[in-house]
Amino acid sequence: MVKDTDARLGILMLDTRFPRILGDVGNAGSWPFPVRYAVVPGATPEAIVCDDIEPFVVAFIAAGRALVAEGCTGIATTCGFLALIRPRLAKALGVPVAASALEQAGQIAACLPPGQKVGILTISAGTLSPAHLRAAGVPDGSPVAGLEGSSFAQTILGNAPELDVAQARADMVQAANQLVATNPDVGAILLECTNMVPYAPDIAAATGRPVHSIHSYLNWFHAGLQPPRFA
Template sequence: MTNETGARLGILMLDTRFPRILGDVGNAGSWSFPVRYAVVPGATPEAIVCDDIEPFVQAFIAVGRELTAKGCTGIATTCGFLALIRPRLAEALSVPVAASALEQAGQIAACLPPGQRVGILTISASSLSPNHLRAARVPKGSPVMGLEGSSFARSILGNLPDLDVAQARIEMVQAAQRLVEAYADVGAILLECTNMVPYAPDIAAATGRPVHSIHSYLNWFHAGLLPPSFA
């Protein structure tokens, strides 16, 4: 477990019981720097992804204030769908907030050669609305591929105590392959779901595309909160 002492990055956790395997944003071993976690009670994956997020906004703010009171100078979350409330979190907490991996879509798109675009892999394409994409400033026309019906989605959204990691890896790769086959101009893949990070190397190997995630985003975000010393 990463030591919380001196943690600049505070991470708002959904109320979950599924395994947080290495690579998952909710596993402290996934980070090379200290992080501090705090759970938002009642904010289950299904409630945040599939239902109305509004009843939980004040709870996220309250828990975020607990983290900033403990010295965190930047706040992140563990669900890409929370892009919807990032502006309110930042205003209420008065610190930088990185709420969703989707927020890096514009920067990724700007790096791609002409004629290429970012493709998004999400846990639920049916729930990822235009409002979510606009809130994260995802470039218009970015194709989206979901994992509806997969064992991965059932475990995460159902908040089950077990996760078939091997099967999830197969499902992730297959979904990414469908994405690039359906949209040949996808030059990079962005993982909306924070629980997809452990499978990023497999996706990159199978598709030949760069893969970005909440892990790449928060490493960049944290570098600004605590710039490395080269002295």
């Protein structure tokens, strides 16, 4: 059995109490390789998604440095909105940083047939600003749909201790269906929120589109940090 002492990937966690179900980036069982976690005190989902991220930058850097000191050779985070601080994290930590699932958008778009776009599903379209999208390299004109007002968003942003998984799944499928109905040129869906990963198969089944997430991103990222041996 692998141990977190063997971890090459360090994950900076928001300060949360909602359930981290299997598939969630914050559940160690979601990964086929060891990971090491560090919580950033006070960095709640609401603070990072809805408020000013700047007061927490120093704390993210400090937590990242601790992970690097423990042997991690790459750092990731548990919120897509942290794309804004990726350059500063990478400079301060001196190792590769995968801060947001959104950073895959350009690569995904390059794989699509001509005329198709990457559609973004986010926990809060109202606060996912052009600055966030630019920082992550999301192609101009990528449609964005949010889950504002949903049970899922209220649980995550409210940092509630209980999660209605069935309702969250329904919320996700409804939002994804609306995204592709409004934008039929969406050829693939990218999940901004790291807590959306458990519902990716349901979204793919409902929309008929490939679905990308922080899980697909970090599996690729980790493959570079620790290439697999085949012999």
